[in-house]
Structures are given as structure tokens and as C-alpha cells.
Amino acid sequence: MKNLTWLVSVDTNTINWTRSQDYPLSTKWNYIPNFVDLSQFSPAAGKMPTKELVVLYPRRLYEARGFWLLAKQIPHLLRRCPNLVFHFVGKADLAEEVEVKHLEKVYPGKVKWFNYPPHEMPKAYQEADITVIPTLYSEGTSLSCLEALACKNAVIATTVGGLPDLIIPGHNGMLVKPDGDAISQAIVDLVNDASLRARLAETGYQTAHAFRIEVWQDRWKVLLTKMLPSPEQARVPRAQVVVPDAGGVDWVGIKQRPHHIARQFAEQGKEVYWIDPKPERGISDADHIHILGNQDEICFSRPWVYIYYPYNYARIKDYDNARIIYDILDDVSIHDESDRIRHVPHDHTARYYADQLLKRADIVITSSSSLYDEVKKVRPDVVLVPNGISLTDFSPGSAVIADKIKKIRELHKPVIGFHGAVANWIDADLLEKVIRSRPEYQFVFIGPVSDPAAPHYLHEPNVTSIGAIQYEQVQNHIAGFDVEIIPFKLNPITRGVRPLKALETLAMHKPVISTRLPEIATWPGILFGDDAAGFASAIDAALQKKWDTTTIQKVDQFVAENTWQNAVKPLLSRMDSHREV
Numbered sequence: 001m002k003n004l005t006w007l008v009s010v011d012t013n014t015i016n017w018t019r020s021q022d023y024p025l026s027t028k029w030n031y032i033p034n035f036v037d038l039s040q041f042s043p044a045a046g047k048m049p050t051k052e053l054v055v056l057y058p059r060r061l062y063e064a065r066g067f068w069l070l071a072k073q074i075p076h077l078l079r080r081c082p083n084l085v086f087h088f089v090g091k092a093d094l095a096e097e098v099e100v101k102h103l104e105k106v107y108p109g110k111v112k113w114f115n116y117p118p119h120e121m122p123k124a125y126q127e128a129d130i131t132v133i134p135t136l137y138s139e140g141t142s143l144s145c146l147e148a149l150a151c152k153n154a155v156i157a158t159t160v161g162g163l164p165d166l167i168i169p170g171h172n173g174m175l176v177k178p179d180g181d182a183i184s185q186a187i188v189d190l191v192n193d194a195s196l197r198a199r200l201a202e203t204g205y206q207t208a209h210a211f212r213i214e215v216w217q218d219r220w221k222v223l224l225t226k227m228l229p230s231p232e233q234a235r236v237p238r239a240q241v242v243v244p245d246a247g248g249v250d251w252v253g254i255k256q257r258p259h260h261i262a263r264q265f266a267e268q269g270k271e272v273y274w275i276d277p278k279p280e281r282g283i284s285d286a287d288h289i290h291i292l293g294n295q296d297e298i299c300f301s302r303p304w305v306y307i308y309y310p311y312n313y314a315r316i317k318d319y320d321n322a323r324i325i326y327d328i329l330d331d332v333s334i335h336d337e338s339d340r341i342r343h344v345p346h347d348h349t350a351r352y353y354a355d356q357l358l359k360r361a362d363i364v365i366t367s368s369s370s371l372y373d374e375v376k377k378v379r380p381d382v383v384l385v386p387n388g389i390s391l392t393d394f395s396p397g398s399a400v401i402a403d404k405i406k407k408i409r410e411l412h413k414p415v416i417g418f419h420g421a422v423a424n425w426i427d428a429d430l431l432e433k434v435i436r437s438r439p440e441y442q443f444v445f446i447g448p449v450s451d452p453a454a455p456h457y458l459h460e461p462n463v464t465s466i467g468a469i470q471y472e473q474v475q476n477h478i479a480g481f482d483v484e485i486i487p488f489k490l491n492p493i494t495r496g497v498r499p500l501k502a503l504e505t506l507a508m509h510k511p512v513i514s515t516r517l518p519e520i521a522t523w524p525g526i527l528f529g530d531d532a533a534g535f536a537s538a539i540d541a542a543l544q545k546k547w548d549t550t551t552i553q554k555v556d557q558f559v560a561e562n563t564w565q566n567a568v569k570p571l572l573s574r575m576d577s578h579r580e581v
Contacts, residue, residue: 001018001028002025003291004028005028005227006028006030006223006226006227007028007029008029008030008032008223009029009030009032009140010032010033010140010141010162011031011033011139011140011161011162011165012031012162012165013161013162013164013165014029014140014161014162015031024472030223032216032219032220032223033140033141033162033165033166033211033216034140034142034143034146034162034211034216035143035146035211035212035215035216035217036143036146036147036149036150036211036212037213038150038208038209038212038213040119040122041121041125041147041150041151041208042122042150042151043126043152043205044126044127047126051083052083052084052085053081053083053085053129053130053191054084054085054086054127054128054129055084055085055086055087055128055129055130055131055132056087056089056124056125056127056128056130056132057070057086057087057088057089057090057132057134058090058121058125058131058144058147058148059089059090059133059144060090060091060092060093061088061090061091061092061093061096061097061100061113062092062093062096063093063096064136064137064138065135065136066132066133066134066135066136066158066178066183067088067092067096067099067134068096068099068180069134069136069178069179069183070086070132070134070180070183071096071099071100071103072180073180073181073187074086074103074107074111076184077184077187077188078107078110080188081187081188081191083191084110084187084191085109085111086103086107086110086111086112087113087114087124087127087128088100088111088112088113088114089113089114089115089116089121089124090115092113100113101113121147122147122151125147125148125150125151125153126151128148128151128153129153129154129197130153130154130155130156130187130190130191130197131144131148131153131154131155131156132155132156132157132183133145133155133156133158134157134158134178134183135157135158135161135163135178136158136160136178137160137161137178138160138161139158139160139162139163140161140162141163141165141166141211142157142162142163142166145157145163145166146166146208149166149172149173149204149205149207149208150205150208151205152201152202152204152205153201153204154173154174154190154196154197154198154200154201154204155167155172155173155174155200155204156173156174156176156183156186156187156190157173157174157175157176158176158177158183159175159176159177159178160178163175166207171200171203172200172203172204172207173200173204174186174189174190174200239270239271239575240270240271240273240298240303241262241265241270241271241272241303241304241305241306242272242273242275242298242303242304242305242306242322243258243262243272243274243275243306244275244305244307244309244312244315245275245276245277245294245312246258246308246309246312249309250276250277250278251274251276251289252278253468253470253471254421254447254448254468254471255471256500257308257327257329257367257387257500258306258308258327258329259471260387260388260390261306261327261385261564261568261571262274262289262306263289263390263564264564264565264572265306265568266288266289267565268572269288270288270304271288271290272289272290273290273292273298273303274289274290274291274292275292275294276291276292276293277293277294298318298319300320301320301321302320302321302322303319303320303322304322304323304324304325304575305323305324305325306325306327307324307325307326307327307357307361308326308327308328308329310332310335310351310353310354310357311350311353312353313353313357313360314353316360323363323578324357324360324361324362324363325361325363325365325571325575326357326358326361326363326365327365327366327367327385328354328365328367328371328375329367330367330371330493330496331371331374331492331493331495332350332354333492333493334350334493335349335351336350336351338350339351358378358379362578363381363383363571363575364379364381364383365382365383365384365385365571366382366384366496367385367386367387367496368386368496368497368498368519369384370496370518371496372384374496383570383571383574384570385568385570385571386498386562386567387498387499387500387503388503388562388564388565388566388567388568389500389504389507389559389562389564390563390564391559391560391563393471393472393474393475394474394475394478394504394507394508395475395507395508396479396507396508396509398475399475399476399479399508400476400479401476401479401480402473402476402477402479402480404466405444405476405477405479405480405481406480408442408444408464409480411442413440413441413442413462414440414441414442414483414543415444415480415481415483416438416443416444416481416482416483416484416485416539417443417444417445417446417477417478417480417481417482417483417484417485418443418444418445418446418447418484418485418486418487418501419445419446419447419474419477419484419501419504419505420446420499420500420501421447421448421450422445422447422448422449422450422451422458422465423450423451424450424451424452424453425488425489425491425493425494425497426451426453426454426489427487427488427489427515428453428454429532430487430515430531430535431457431487432456432457432460433532433536434485434487434532434535434536434539435457435460435462435463436460437532437533437536438462438539439461439462440462441462441539442462442463442464443457443460443462443463443464443485444464444465444466444477444481445458445464445465445466446466446467446468446469446474446477447467447468447469448467449465449467474504475504475508478504478508478510479508481505481510482510482542482543483510483511483513483539483542483543484501484502484505484510484511484512484513485512485513485535485539486499486501486502486512486513486515486517487514487515487535488514488515488517489515490515490516490517494515494517495517495518496519497517498519499514499517499519502514502523502526503562506523506524506525506526506558506559507559509547509552509555511525511527511542512525512526512527513526513527513528513535513538513539513542514526514527514528514529515528515529515530515535516530523558524551524554524558525547525551525554525555525558527541527542
């Protein structure tokens with residue numbers, strides 16, 4: 001299900017079950033109930049009342065469809081209501097065939113079993129007065145139920161699957177639990193009350209018109225139209241964008257800048273091929289995104305290759321006449337220590353590959369204005385694509401505080417949170433001093449831990465480390481924070497950082513305390529601390545002074561101006577200018 005773009009259910013029961021298990025996944029559902037063709041199924045013309053009442057079971061004779069619930073009640077029902085006749089219309093499994101033949105033999109003329117070909121099924125309903133849909137389990141919006149309603153039968157159905165989507169008890173039918181005694185009593189009630197039987201049949205007939213086949217067709221047309229391109233769009237080949245494997249960054253997990261940019265490519269109708277070291281194959285949770293493994297071949301010509309990991313320069317040759325987008329996320333010095341430890345030759349270092357990409361790339365983009373100013377000296381045509389925010393993923397109105405955060409809040413201490421990679425760009429010395437100076441606060445860290453110095457602060461008694469979580473759950477954890485902290489070191493790497501977590505936290509209406517990162521120095525809703533004492537004091541101030549209406553409006557306006565949709569517009573425009581005629 002996670003690999004599909006759309007899901008269609010004929011009943012709301014399945015959709016609601018999915019909501020209870022995985023709400024983000026459930027948003028893919030479309031509800032299109034089954035139909036009845038009123039040109040085929042209609043009341044019998046000129047049907048005359050008789051002393052006998054026909055009870056119809058119009059479906060396959062087997063356990064799941066409730067055959068045994070009804071069959072075992074027949075002796076009892078015929079003793080109470082001798083004017084009943086039972087019609088079983090459908091194929092039977094072996095045990096059920098033996099039983100229905102036995103009933104025919106014991107109650108000749110009162111129990112009949114036969115088959116009609118599909119085009120003659122209307123006759124089965126037109127001969128009946130009461131139709132029983134005694135489903136035990138596994139049911140959508142039953143075609144048999146709809147056909148019975150359309151033929152003006154009084155319907156008895158069980159509270160299983162999609163049947164409650166069709167039957168409102170006492171209004172257009174009777175709805176009972178899947179129990180033989182309950183079904184038996186409903187039949188007796190209808191036999192003894194002709195006016196009830198007639199009223200349910202009439203309102204059921206009206207209900208059937210809401211499920212006519214023309215409505216069903218229109219619903220499918222609306223859904224399919226969303227998925228199919230217009231004739232004009234279909235004539236324009238979609239651009240293909242390849243995102244090579246970047247040293248173990250997979251599609252499922254923490255969503256970083258490349259994930260968001262890939263989603264923007266896809267939302268603009270480009271076909272994105274994400275090379276994943278651990279692929280979940282198929283289409284991901286966004287239209288036009290395909291997850292492939294390293295062994296899969298990309299065979300089309302002139303793809304865009306989106307590179308943010310400098311070492312992937314060596315992979316350009318794998319693609320036919322590729323056009324390159326080089327995304328500079330951080331200062332290249334972030335790779336220096338790793339190259340030194342691994343004794344990488346000069347012409348295989350990140351710096352070497354970055355220099356080659358700056359020369360070779362068709363488009364160069366940067367994640368921050370600081371990086372933009374630096375790169376512009378070498379590539380005057382560099383494009384600024386700052387980190388943005390997805391407002392559908394971070395909305396205080398839709399967030400529900402995560403259970404783990406609720407448990408922490410039971411300590412009745414302010415919750416000071418951090419979400420993201422706990423890596424070596426965190427100022428461990430500053431953070432350790434802040435945590436120790438505020439034992440009355442509970443510090444919570446959410447994200448994978450790789451910082452060698454992390455034990456110095458994560459093992460403090462007022463610290464909880466939750467580890468990595470699904471991207472879809474991030475907003476629910478931030479919702480339980482009182483304050484978010486960004487205690488980054490100040491160095492050549494972090495001076496170009498425009499942290500996603502800052503935008504995500506502001507979107508959730510939570511204040512941010514940070515070291516003085518140049519990229520966020522003027523943002524609303526952020527306080528700064530230059531040392532441990534100043535950082536701790538800024539946390540105190542944020543807890544004591546809640547945001548007023550004016551601050552919230554400023555933050556909301558700022559966040560709305562910094563969406564991913566707005567951020568990537570210059571890049572998409574530059575890509576369009578490269579389009580071949």
C-alpha cells in the first residue's frame with residue numbers, strides 16, 4: 001500500500017481501519033462504493049400479494065456469506081411462520097450443497113435451491129419479498145444488497161464490512177449483528193408487520209438510486225482524470241531526474257533537503273528515479289517518484305542527474321549524455337576529516353570532485369545565501385534555492401502529541417527539544433553546561449546519534465534520547481516541545497547552514513533557541529545564546545514569555561513565504577530554459 005499512489009475502497013470500514021493503524025497512509029484512500037444498474041434491477045411489474053412470503057438468499061452458499069446463520073434457523077422459522085418460502089440462489093461449496101439439498105428434501109416446496117445466470121438475477125429478487133444478507137465476515141458494499149433494494153425487497157443485513165454504509169436500521173432495512181437468532185427475529189418481525197415491510201422496501205428502493213451505476217461511473221471519472229495528463233500535457237515528454245545513491249541515504253527515513261527537492265520535482269510532473277541502497281521498489285508516497293536499487297539501469301537519454309554528494313561526480317559517466325544539477329548543501333570542508341582519515345588520494349577527495357562539479361554542472365544551486373555568495377565567485381550563474389518548509393507536513397492544527405512525549409510531559413517539567421541528526425556539528429561543551437545548569441528542565445533529543453561527544457550530554461539525568469523516528473511523526477513530537485534548541489558550533493561548515501528544523505519548529509508555533517547562525521539571524525521567533533549562560537537564559541526567556549498574536553502572525557507570514565514550492569521556483573525555471581526543442 002505504501003508503494004501506491006491512490007487506493008480505492010468500496011466501503012468506509014476498510015478506510016477507517018487504515019486510519020486507526022497508519023493515518024498518513026489512509027490519506028491515499030478514495031471511497032467509491034459499489035453500484036446497481038437500475039435499468040436491469042427494478043421492482044416486479046404488477047406483482048400481486050400472496051399468502052406466501054419469499055425469503056431470498058442471493059449469493060454463494062458458503063460460511064463467509066452467512067449461509068449457515070440462515071440455514072440453521074429454517075426449522076425454527078417454518079414452525080413460527082409456516083407461510084414462508086426460502087430461495088437460495090447461487091453456487092454452493094460442498095458442505096453447503098449437502099445441507100441445502102437436505103433442507104429441500106425435508107421441507108419440499110418450502111426450501112428451493114437453484115442458479116440463475118447473471119442476466120436473469122433480477123428475476124430472483126422480483127420473486128422475493130425479503131432478502132437476507134447474513135454476512136459473517138469479509139464484505140464490501142454488497143452488490144446483492146443494492147440489487148435487492150433496487151427491486152423493492154425488504155432487506156435484512158448484518159453489521160459487517162460495508163453493509164452499514166448501505167443500510168440505516170429502521171429506515172431502509174434492518175441491520176442486525178451476525179447471529180442466527182438475531183436474523184431469525186428480524187425475519188419474524190417483517191413477516192408479522194406488513195406496513196414495516198412495505199415502508200422499508202420503499203425507502204430502500206429510494207436509497208438504491210443514490211448508488212446507481214451512473215454515479216459510480218462519474219466518481220471513477222473524477223479519480224482517473226486526476227491521474228491522467230491532459231491531451232496537451234501528454235504530448236510533452238516528462239523530464240527525468242535521477243538522484244544517485246548518496247552514501248547510504250535511503251528514501252524511507254529522515255527527510256532531508258534532497259528528499260524535499262525530489263518531491264518538488266515530482267509535484268511538477270517530472271519523473272524522479274531515486275537510487276536507494278535499500279530500495280522499497282515501486283512508486284513512493286509521492287506521484288512520479290520511483291525507488292530503484294543500485295543494480296537497476298537507467299536507460300533513457302539526457303536525464304537530469306541531481307548530485308548533492310560530491311563523490312557522485314564519478315557516476316556521471318553511468319548516464320547517457322546527462323545534464324547535471326549540483327546542489328551545494330554544506331561547505332565542502334565537512335568532508336575533509338573523513339578524506340584525511342581514509343587517506344584518499346587528491347583526485348578522489350570531496351574537494352576535488354566538488355571543483356569538477358562546479359566546472360561540469362549545467363546548474364549549480366546552494367542551500368543558503370552564505371554559500372551562494374561564496375560560490376558566485378566561481379559560478380556567476382549559481383541559483384539560490386534555500387531550504388524550505390512543507391506546510392502540509394508541519395501544521396499545529398493537525399498535530400497530536402506523540403505518546404512518548406506525553407509520557408515525558410508527565411514529569412511536569414518544561415520540555416526542551418531537539419530533532420535531527422545528533423552529529424559532530426553540535427557544540428557538546430555548550431550543551432553539556434546548559435543541561436547541567438537547568439536540572440528543572442527535561443531535554444529531549446530525537447534523531448540518529450553519531451556525535452562521539454554525545455554521551456557527555458545524553459547521559460545526564462534530565463535528558464531523554466528517543467532516536468530516529470519516521471518523518472511523518474516529527475510534527476507530533478515537536479507539538480509536545482515547549483522550546484526547540486539548535487546548539488550548533490560556529491565554524492565554516494555551520495555558517496552556511498539554513499537548518500530545516502528551525503522552519504519546521506516555527507511552523508509548529510514553538511520558539512527556537514540557537515547559537516548565532518548567520519542564515520537565521522533575522523528570523524522571527526528565534527532567540528540566540530552566544531555561550532552556555534546566554535543560551536540557558538534564552539531558554540528561560542522563551543518559556544516565560546509566550547508568543548502574542550502579532551508574533552504568531554509574523555512567524556506564520558515568514559513560514560508561508562519560505563515553502564519548498566517557492567524555494568525551488570528559480571531552479572525549475574532554469575531547468576525549463578535548458579529544455580531541448
